[in-house]
Amino acid sequence: MAKYLLLKHYRGAPQAVNDVPMDQWTPGEIEDHMKYMSDFATRLETTGEFVDGQALSPQGTFVRYDGEGRPPVTDGPFAETKDLIAGWMVIDVDTYQRALELAGELSAAPGAGGKPIHEWLEVRPFLTAPPTVTE
Amino acid sequence: MDDMLLRELTPAVIGVLVRRGVDFATAEDAVQEALIQAALTWPDRPPSDPKGWLVTVAWRKFLDAHRSEASRRNRERLLDLEPPPGPTETADDTLQLFFLCAHPSLTPASAVALTLRAVGGLTTRQIAQAYLVPEATMAQRISRAKRTVRDVRFDQPGDLATVLRVLYLVFNEGYTGDVDLSAEAIRLTRQLAGTSRSRGTMVADEEIAGLLALMLLHHARRAARTRPDGSLVPLAEQDRSLWNTELIAEGVDILQTALAHDRLGEFQAQAAIAALHADAPRAEETDWVQIVGWYDELLRLTGSPVVQLNRAVAIGEADGPVAGLAALAVVDPDLPRYTAASAYLHEKAGDHSIAARLYADAALSAPNLAERHHLTRQAARISQALRE
Numbered sequence: 001m002a003k004y005l006l007l008k009h010y011r012g013a014p015q016a017v018n019d020v021p022m023d024q025w026t027p028g029e030i031e032d033h034m035k036y037m038s039d040f041a042t043r044l045e046t047t048g049e050f051v052d053g054q055a056l057s058p059q060g061t062f063v064r065y066d067g068e069g070r071p072p073v074t075d076g077p078f079a080e081t082k083d084l085i086a087g088w089m090v091i092d093v094d095t096y097q098r099a100l101e102l103a104g105e106l107s108a109a110p111g112a113g114g115k116p117i118h119e120w121l122e123v124r125p126f127l128t129a130p131p132t133v134t135e
Numbered sequence: 136m137d138d139m140l141l142r143e144l145t146p147a148v149i150g151v152l153v154r155r156g157v158d159f160a161t162a163e164d165a166v167q168e169a170l171i172q173a174a175l176t177w178p179d180r181p182p183s184d185p186k187g188w189l190v191t192v193a194w195r196k197f198l199d200a201h202r203s204e205a206s207r208r209n210r211e212r213l214l215d216l217e218p219p220p221g222p223t224e225t226a227d228d229t230l231q232l233f234f235l236c237a238h239p240s241l242t243p244a245s246a247v248a249l250t251l252r253a254v255g256g257l258t259t260r261q262i263a264q265a266y267l268v269p270e271a272t273m274a275q276r277i278s279r280a281k282r283t284v285r286d287v288r289f290d291q292p293g294d295l296a297t298v299l300r301v302l303y304l305v306f307n308e309g310y311t312g313d314v315d316l317s318a319e320a321i322r323l324t325r326q327l328a329g330t331s332r333s334r335g336t337m338v339a340d341e342e343i344a345g346l347l348a349l350m351l352l353h354h355a356r357r358a359a360r361t362r363p364d365g366s367l368v369p370l371a372e373q374d375r376s377l378w379n380t381e382l383i384a385e386g387v388d389i390l391q392t393a394l395a396h397d398r399l400g401e402f403q404a405q406a407a408i409a410a411l412h413a414d415a416p417r418a419e420e421t422d423w424v425q426i427v428g429w430y431d432e433l434l435r436l437t438g439s440p441v442v443q444l445n446r447a448v449a450i451g452e453a454d455g456p457v458a459g460l461a462a463l464a465v466v467d468p469d470l471p472r473y474t475a476a477s478a479y480l481h482e483k484a485g486d487h488s489i490a491a492r493l494y495a496d497a498a499l500s501a502p503n504l505a506e507r508h509h510l511t512r513q514a515a516r517i518s519q520a521l522r523e
Contacts, residue, residue, distance in 0.1 A: 023495035023514030
């Protein structure tokens with residue numbers, strides 16, 4: 001089993017296909033979207049593939065060390081262009097193929113008009129220690 | 136064996152050892168050993184005086200541990216310190232333990248963890264679960280907190296206001312693990328109220344009562360506050376038949392007794408506002424005029440900008456949205472939930488497009504997921520109405 005991080009980008013990734021801001025959806029469409037996501041997580045729990053997931057606040061700050069005794073530099077030149085990650089989920093799956101399959105499924109969550117939003121998800125494998133060879 | 140009983144007794148027993156001069160971490164270790172012993176022997180031979188039993192065994196465990204490393208001379212000196220046998224008292228020690236756990240040298244997060252561990256008797260795993268952090272992380276946090284207060288001695292009264300703040304933090308943490316922290320905070324506040332009364336008047340007992348009433352009144356509405364899917368139900372839309380009338384009656388009772396002493400504090404004022412909400416059979420019957428009055432008191436007591444913000448919303452209900460927006464105009468717009476309050480008042484005033492935009496903005500800075508979803512739904516609801 002290997003762990004993968006699924007990152008939901010709201011900005012910085014290529015534009016989603018069904019790209020309507022959420023406050024322009026109907027309340028029913030929002031319910032459906034939430035339900036899809038929570039059903040997805042619940043199902044992964046039953047398959048033993050769910051590790052953890054959290055939503056993130058949109059506020060983020062880039063920080064850089066700027067030398068001894070000097071205050072850290074924050075939000076340098078990227079303030080307007082940095083991407084925005086809305087949430088993440090960690091899954092623990094058998095294969096990379098399975099990780100892609102699940103990310104694809106999550107990306108198909110219904111959005112405006114009840115159609116899949118086709119949002120971009122970033123799939124990042126966790127680094128793991130190389131397996132110990134005992135023979 | 137009765138887990139609740141053990142959790143009640145643990146702080147008192149730690150307190151006795153600490154008063155006898157044992158440092159906090161060592162006392163806790165000794166009590167843990169005694170609890171293990173209790174788990175082994177109590178099922179067959181239940182003690183007639185559980186607390187006395189625990190004190191004796193914990194003291195013996197401490198001495199055993201101490202003996203193994205200290206000289207014979209030192210041991211005799213410690214044995215001399217042992218008080219004569221007799222009834223064991225609780226009040227003093229538990230109160231001191233509260234003060235120790237809420238010591239100003241600790242960060243709020245550490246104070247909360249230490250209080251749950253030492254006064255509440257929760258396991259590290261339970262606390263870690265409630266805070267959604269790994270057990271090892273929580274174990275480290277607790278041992279660092281213990282190291283911080285290791286040299287604190289009980290020679291002067293602690294700061295009750297800090298203890299109450301810590302308890303309120305515990306209450307507001309809610310319940311994600313197998314322990315309901317809100318119920319736990321209520322239990323500990325009850326314990327503190329009992330402790331304080333038996334000790335005398337060095338602290339404002341009315342404020343402890345005020346905090347207890349506030350917790351009970353909030354707790355009474357819990358079943359109505361969220362839908363089964365976890366989404367928020369605003370106060371006005373809550374199914375009031377789900378409110379726990381017994382808890383409300385108890386909260387109101389405690390509050391009235393406290394208010395009668397005429398030593399108002401911020402928790403009593405907050406509880407009074409909660410009581411007025413609890414008192415309304417329907418949302419439309421809420422006595423907003425009185426609520427604004429209590430917010431005025433609260434503002435006088437605290438000067439808090441958050442109170443100013445809530446007061447503006449209450450004025451919006453009592454005197455109409457225009458008055459509410461005027462009251463909001465003097466509040467710092469950077470406050471959390473400022474935008475949400477503004478959106479709400481604009482909607483009431485009929486400025487729907489502004490309200491929709493503000494709700495969407497507010498969703499972006501919501502402090503938690505449930506609120507983010509709620510505000511997004513509000514924005515969507517108005518946007519949809521505007522399109523139709």
